[in-house]
Amino acid sequence: MKSIFSRNILVVAVLCGLNTSVHAAGFALANQAGSGTGNAFAGNTAVVEDASTAWLNPAGMTELKSDTHISTSAHLVMPKAQFTNDGSTLPGVGTADGGKNGVVPGVYVVRRLNDKMSAGLSVNAPFGLGTEYSDNWVGRAHALESTIKTLNINPSIAYKVNDQLSVGAGISAQSMEVKLKSALPTGPTVTIAGKDHLSTGVNAGLLYKPTEKTQIGLHYRSGVDHKLKGTSKSDFAPLNADVTADASLPAHMSLSVGHKVNDKLEVMGDVTRTKWSSYERIRVVRSNGVDLSNEYQGWKDANRYAIGANYQYSERLKLRGGIALDESPVPNAQLRSPRTPDNDRTWVAVGANYKVKKNFDVDVAYTHISTKSTPIENTKMITGIPFLLKGNYDSKVDVVGVQLNWAF
Template sequence: MTKLPARSILAISITLALSSTVQAAGFALIENSASGMGNAFAGAAAVAEDASTTWFNPAGMAELGDGSHLSTAGHVIVPQAKFTDKGSWVNPALTGGNIDQAQAALTGKNDDGGKPAFVPNSYAVKRLNEKMTVGVGINAPFGLETNYDDDWIGRYNALDSAMQTININPSVAYEINEQLTFGGGVSLQYITVELGSAIDSAAACRSIAGAANSGDLLLSCLRAMPTLSNQATDSKVVISGDDVSFSYNLGAMYKPTPQTKIGVSYRAATNHELEGKADYTVNAALQPILTATGVTRFNDVDVKAEANLPDSLSLSVAHKVNDKLELLGDVTQTGWSSFERLRVTDKNTGAIVTNVDEKWEDVTRFSVGANYQYNDRVKLRGGLAIDKTPVPNAHLLTPRTPDTDRTWLAVGANYKLNKTSSLDVGYAHLFMDQTPIDNTSEDNGYAIRGVYDSSVDIISAQFNMSF
């Protein structure tokens, strides 16, 4: 236990509170409009029905017409990520390499890290003249949150994980002609991170006594903390940090016919340099050993880490079959290979705190959907999406981000309140594969082995106004 247990200072939680099982690949958040939710975000870069197009494709702002347009949405996310243990263990080095003893020594219960959460976003668009339209969006493009009980079996790998991102994105659209429009914008993004983990005080004490080659200290450890993995004597660490960074996005909208719109949208990577602290709460039985040996690795320290959030590229199509039916499709690639390694260092000395291979992979999301104009006031929506996880295998999966493949099934509706305002509602259920995890922490050698059984329900609502 010579390193801070900071397994995932990058892979963490959401903006204003989210869930343990993220709603798009990795820890990206796609829940940025309720109108899109009803279609599982099929055609998101081409539909351009309301001001939320500011986020999905800034070129789509020109499709909204004259005047000003506002959209405000909220999403209630109810995740489930139930873990069942199948042979987790303490570091086998602490039991003389005896695997059976290592498994028996790790005590704790199964747990569900998922917690309900609320995610808001807002957008405003205004046409300046016949060629130019401007807009701004405020939302949360990345995040996740996992909260486990203090006595769960994987507490030495992760307890609480929380990350919030708030993104402010002004943008502009310029119409070349009736068929072609280009758009672009700049993002100001704030990220804040907080990670908690338990520390096995008994194991730490034995490690310190062994490093000091002191039989007396070892006896003191065994008397004060005779049992490994005893939640009653655990210590804890919370690592926190934040940063502000900039990025950009580009988009284009092409209409080959009056019935068909093709949208392309690119959002560049955002590279954060987080700075913060590692705050320790040391158990009273361990503190005398630390004082006697002069060990300082459980002292509070300043830390820093990079968070390279991925770029994405979307191609969407929206085609009106007739006055009633519109068909939608979307392909989005996210560059999760940017999350190759997690490196955390002491801000003052530059010493490596943790340096872990992640080796995530780029992924592609596919979605199809349809809108049906039921009558003058009501439009019905539906959609299906296939969303693959960027985590390559069970060995790289962590309890902070128990990510897995998911299939979206979504429905929704738009209701016109009057000539200038409307209400969107959407619901999606995310079906997820049962996910094995077999992860050994490079920070402390503890292995979390088992299965996650996950699913997510999302309810969204959005108010739209034009004036």
């Protein structure tokens, strides 16, 4: 087991070096478990199937039957964010696709300590962003490239209070890396890049079984406040500087229910609320205390609603399906940014689990995420002059996920 675990951690370290692409509300990366992706995460915190419960709700770890469980997942995210110009200030190319493909990785390990307690470890990338535009598009003063990378390590522990109730909690150690590139109207580009090697957060959950067929899960994950340090670099010398910035990643809470209708069919539902109001502004400060930039974002808290089902087609094959409505935290077209051209989203997901042998099974899933027509009328002030980016985004995302699960 030690050898397998070490190799999985190495895989995560490599994958987290890739650019990830925003595909859930804001810049959260929802696809952290291949089994949950097939249900549009409808059973998120209530349904326990594999080691990914260490992340989704650590209280569920007491429900896993074998002494050791390991799951490793990877999701290929393929976004399209097609912009069409309708009156922007700068001349240039009026159509652009800011989407950038990426991979979302995850490794989860759960170990039973005794009949009452289990311990787990999650390694994943819960937040990320990847958008990139051509150098001559009409919105170049607002954004050329945006990259956010996170790596999260989350040890957790669970305790079985009785046959009906389990509780769990954990601590997250998280790093963050940000790169934001744009262009001055006169031509030179500006690249702001920063890192925070370690900030922490906490999470806690419970799993309650009112009957043998019904499970209710509740999970809270705190926000993480990052202090980024880095540089601003430009061909325009006055913009070269050492800089700092605060980045507050949001807390969220999920409530899920799973119910077994019979030996074949299980239905589930989930409501998740994310505190995106913590993302108030992007403020970058020079080392002398003077703002290099200070852009108001004004995001609002948002909800996500999902329903889904599992169907045990045969002894080896389980089929999954789900839909979700994912609210956007962006309040209006004026505050919408080409870095995150977000709007309300609809998920349609299908998946399957196949038991290869007694202690090894595979999850595969596909999700299509559609977004309604998204207007943008964002004004950016540069040296006291307003520059308008006005037009419309037509966006969609396709996600393909695979997860391997071992039990020993």
